[in-house]
Amino acid sequence: QIGSVQSLGGTGALRIGAEFLRRWYNGNNNTATPVYISTPSWENHNSVFVDAGFKDIRTYHYWDAAKRGLDLQGLLDDMEKAPEFSIFILHACAHNPTGTDPTPDQWKQIAAVMKRRFLFPFFDSAYQGFASGSLDKDAWAVRYFVSEGFELFCAQSFSKNFGLYNERVGNLTVVGKDADNVQRVLSQMEKIVRTTWSNPPSQGARIVATTLTSPQLFAEWYDNVKTMADRxxxxxxxxxxxxxxxxxxxxxxxxxxxxxxxxxxxxxxxxxxxxxxxxxxxxxxxxxxxxxxxxxxxxxxxxxxxxxxxxxxx
CATH class of the missing domain: 3.90.1150.10 (Aspartate Aminotransferase, domain 1)
Incomplete structure (x- = not known):
């Protein structure tokens, strides 16, 4: 059910995902599929999807300036009104720029509406571990959506939590209904990669892979991430x-x-x-x-x- 493509940081993961969705999601080369981005959001979200060819970029309510918190009702209302099969860019944790995340109960409400309205979740996970100090807590929303049977994309950056900005280490995770489906998606993504950066650099990725697969190094890294988050x-x-x-x-x-x-x-x-x-x-x-x-x-x-x-x- 799960596959992935190495990318040039989180931006590269977003771009590969956007290119694939424009070419193959909701009909071939469907540039009219609405893409919803939170208000406010990281400014590059809009640019990535526009450059990938999407013609209908919309916003959804997120920040309530008066109460300085999440506008949950506005967000849910926008999802209810969105055309079926619309793409929603969701911040997995540590929303940029507001720093305001939905609670688990609020995420459940969001997921329920998205499932009923056939909306596609595209998560951007740029700060896993840096939000709460817990890798699991910061991945809760993505894992919950997967447990609810969603097909989704998740763009992952290792720039912040590994301090590897200049190495451009990222990953695009694809969650599909079955292995066959995932393999077909990955084969198309590999074609997109071939005509963009062709082959990602290995040094940063090897640092991440070595750290994540070594119990001793993983424990040391996790402790470092928690120290920074706690600070x-x-x-x-x-x-x-x-x-x-x-x-x-x-x-x-x-x-x-x-x-x-x-x-x-x-x-x-x-x-x-x-x-x-x-x-x-x-x-x-x-x-x-x-x-x-x-x-x-x-x-x-x-x-x-x-x-x-x-x-x-x-």
């Missing part, structure tokens, strides 16, 4: 604590409720501009900040700067 979780907790101690207007529980490398702070564009120009703290205009940039040495400065931005700039 980010600690920085979240400390930042929230400092903002609350300063009496910064608003609520800041969303910082610890979000997960992964990024956080939607809730700062508006003018407050972000103040942070950049006056405090030299760099974040996206959307208010997204990289939590990995926080350290025990700069936490106080960042917290006080956010406090100033919120109190001075409306």
């Amino acid at each position: 980010v979780l600690l920085m979240r907790s400390e930042l929230r604590s400092r903002l609350e101690s300063l009496g910064t207007p608003g609520t800041w529980n969303h910082i610890t409720e979000q997960i992964g490398m990024f956080s939607f702070t809730g700062l508006n564009p003018k407050q972000v501009e103040y942070m950049i120009k006056e405090k030299h703290i760099y974040l996206m205009a959307s208010g997204r900040i990289n939590m990995c940039g926080l350290t025990t040495k700069n936490l106080d400065y960042v917290a006080k700067s956010i406090h100033e931005a919120v109190t001075k700039i409306q």
Whole structure:
């Protein structure tokens, strides 16, 4: 039921999957199949599917700015309204850029609607282990969909959890109804690979394979991943604590409720501009900040700067 193709990082996995779906899913060369991407999402999702030839890129509700959390009802409503056989790009864990993931119960609701509406799940798993510190917890959504009998794709990146950005190590997992079906899909994917990068580099992939198949190396790597994830979780907790101690207007529980490398702070564009120009703290205009940039040495400065931005700039 399961097969895979090595790719050039997570982006390469997305592109091979997109190329295959455009050529063979929902009819031959069907560029009109709707592809749904969350609002907001990683900007490259849109570009990859447009470049693969899809003509109907749509968005689905995800982030509720008012409550600074998941807009589950909006998401489910969009899935209910989507044409059957539409493709939905789902973040497996540590949603980029919001850091807000559905709970297991919410994932079950999402899966139920997708199954009933015959929607195709294409997972992007870029941060496994980096979200919660648990490989199993971060893979829960994908595994649940598989257990529910879905055929799906899952693009996997080893750039972050192995620190192999420059080696471009990725994997596209194909889950089908039976071995015959999977083999037919893989044979077409191999043709697509042959005309894109032809043959992926081996060094990074061998590092990953050696680590994952050696009990000793796997244990050491897993411990390292958990250490990094725990550090980010600690920085979240400390930042929230400092903002609350300063009496910064608003609520800041969303910082610890979000997960992964990024956080939607809730700062508006003018407050972000103040942070950049006056405090030299760099974040996206959307208010997204990289939590990995926080350290025990700069936490106080960042917290006080956010406090100033919120109190001075409306």
